[in-house]
Amino acid sequence: MDSKLFLYNTLTRRKEEFVPINAEHVGMYVCGPTVYGDPHLGHARPAVTFDLMFRYLKALGYKVRYVRNITDVGHLEHDADEGEDKIAKKARLEQLEPMEVAHYYTERYHRAMDELNVLTPSIEPHASGHIIEQIEFVKKIFDAGYAYESNGSVYFDAEKYNKDYHYGKLSGRNLDDIVENTRNLDGQDDKKHSYDFALWKKASAEHIMRWPSPWSEGFPGWHMECSAMGCKYLGEQFDIHGGGMDLMFPHHECEIAQATAALGKDSARYWVHNNMITIEGRKMGKSYGNFITLEEMFGGTHPLLNQAYSPMTVRFFVLQAHYRSTMDFSNDALLAAEKGYDRLMKGVETLGKLKASATSTVDVKELEKRCQDAMNDDLNSPMVISALFDWVRLINQIAEGQQTISAEDLDELRRVVTLYVFDVLGLRNEKQEGAGGNNMVPQLVDMLLAIRQEAKANKDWATSDKIRNSLTEIGIRVKDRKDGVDWEIE
Numbered sequence: 001m002d003s004k005l006f007l008y009n010t011l012t013r014r015k016e017e018f019v020p021i022n023a024e025h026v027g028m029y030v031c032g033p034t035v036y037g038d039p040h041l042g043h044a045r046p047a048v049t050f051d052l053m054f055r056y057l058k059a060l061g062y063k064v065r066y067v068r069n070i071t072d073v074g075h076l077e078h079d080a081d082e083g084e085d086k087i088a089k090k091a092r093l094e095q096l097e098p099m100e101v102a103h104y105y106t107e108r109y110h111r112a113m114d115e116l117n118v119l120t121p122s123i124e125p126h127a128s129g130h131i132i133e134q135i136e137f138v139k140k141i142f143d144a145g146y147a148y149e150s151n152g153s154v155y156f157d158a159e160k161y162n163k164d165y166h167y168g169k170l171s172g173r174n175l176d177d178i179v180e181n182t183r184n185l186d187g188q189d190d191k192k193h194s195y196d197f198a199l200w201k202k203a204s205a206e207h208i209m210r211w212p213s214p215w216s217e218g219f220p221g222w223h224m225e226c227s228a229m230g231c232k233y234l235g236e237q238f239d240i241h242g243g244g245m246d247l248m249f250p251h252h253e254c255e256i257a258q259a260t261a262a263l264g265k266d267s268a269r270y271w272v273h274n275n276m277i278t279i280e281g282r283k284m285g286k287s288y289g290n291f292i293t294l295e296e297m298f299g300g301t302h303p304l305l306n307q308a309y310s311p312m313t314v315r316f317f318v319l320q321a322h323y324r325s326t327m328d329f330s331n332d333a334l335l336a337a338e339k340g341y342d343r344l345m346k347g348v349e350t351l352g353k354l355k356a357s358a359t360s361t362v363d364v365k366e367l368e369k370r371c372q373d374a375m376n377d378d379l380n381s382p383m384v385i386s387a388l389f390d391w392v393r394l395i396n397q398i399a400e401g402q403q404t405i406s407a408e409d410l411d412e413l414r415r416v417v418t419l420y421v422f423d424v425l426g427l428r429n430e431k432q433e434g435a436g437g438n439n440m441v442p443q444l445v446d447m448l449l450a451i452r453q454e455a456k457a458n459k460d461w462a463t464s465d466k467i468r469n470s471l472t473e474i475g476i477r478v479k480d481r482k483d484g485v486d487w488e489i490e
């Protein structure tokens, strides 16, 4: 596929042509979940957004190394340097080992991602498995003179750094804004300034997740894991760093500062951020009663939901909005997504049954060009969907005999639809999957119906009826028509 992909770079605040550092191999790092609770709607959007990016880069022919981390240590309750470790807290409340908590929720996250048809990344490193790398990274910052030790903890010297570089360049802040907006929390006495952030924290007596280091027995600051693991698996500089907009400050800002301080250059070339999800206009939060887990979504068990919404409905819903625009979950919007997804899948099924004519009255080249142009324009999935919908209309017209398509064009149309619907948008046809999750249903049904036609030709009505009734029983309706036989899943 020849094309120019443009991505919106948060760092430069404009769309830039994507030119990888090494054209043979694209490096992509995305901040993954902190595994202390059930995966929820807030996880679905970044997961689907960067899955779309991963899939499209592969469709463009790139080899991609996609690293998405698991945060299982060091993410403190206030997202800053204070409070109890989120995983240790859950472990204390449930009387479990912290690693039991991390393992349990990592598994739950993986299961939810599978349901959403989110591809597994190339590498999924755990923060707790990279303590040595994090200590080494802190040492580099220390040696470069941008860190100081205080009572066994190590802090990043933001003021010193800001004299040489710009602390706040990603989020468009300067140090003075940051001072005003930094909450005054307990235990900040160790720091020179409120805007300094922890690279290594000395563990208090009751803190259970702790490792030895040159400074104290303790644990790494939350921002350190992504710098250390990104550098380890993708090199000192890599192509794309992604995550939700809520991570832009302080997390990504601190990552940039850490990498620049330690290595003298920014770690990532393109910073890509997805926008957030609101629920009926409000931010999602436990205190608002609108915190919906993916399991509740798929089962329809949350009081705010009128019904269950399938994983593909949720995925389709996420893809219907551009990743940088806001997105509001409501029953109406989800119902519309469910209908849209259904219409698209019916179109794909009809396409599978189309018969070719001698000539075409439709221009099949148009679809691929529209899909490609849309994806190249900063992964504009809603435009891809709208092109596909236009083609569902044309497919129906061909099926009804109002338009015709040649054999060659039909092959081409099937290739492009498969590429964009299944490979790039990453949708699955849920109705055709059954328990095994495979897509052999159409072939099997056609095979049975061919046997039934033979039985009918031999006037073996018992076998013919048996096949028809058995299919009806499992929800496949057979329709005999003058020119043959048709079927659909009810």
Ligand code: ZN
Pocket (backbone or CB within 6 Å): 030, 031, 032, 226, 251
């Ligand atoms: Zn991160």
